[in-house]
Amino acid sequence: MSINQVRIALFEQDLQKAFSIEHLQIEDESHLHAGHAGAASGGGHFKLTIVAPEFKGLNLVARHRAVYAALNRHIPIEIHALTIHAMAPGEAAN
Incomplete structure (x- = not known):
């Protein structure tokens, strides 16, 4: 299991x-940012x-704040960048 797979499991628990x-x-997109300065810090x-x-x-802002609050112990060490799509039931695209 990779370090980011372990991280994702911890993120899921906190969420x-x-x-x-x-x-x-939760998708690991770290490979798309190889060589990026933030990637060098070890954060995914x-x-x-x-x-x-x-x-x-x-x-949208309140939703993102709620997600960041749930994951705050992982930022910025384990999470360098996070793309968030937060929806209420019934809003998800089919």
Whole structure:
């Protein structure tokens, strides 16, 4: 298991503590940023898609803040960059 697979498992645990998750996908995109200054620090680049009822009625900024709050212990050491797609149930594209 790679270091980023271990990290993803920890991210999932923290997100499950913070949200009633209906769908969660975390992709490691670190390989796309090889050679980037941030990648040299050891932090990974991840793409997160999450569907949870807690996002209902929240704007984009509030949703991102909630995700960052749930993952704050991993930033900036394990997470250098994070792309977030946070949706309430019923908002997810089919």
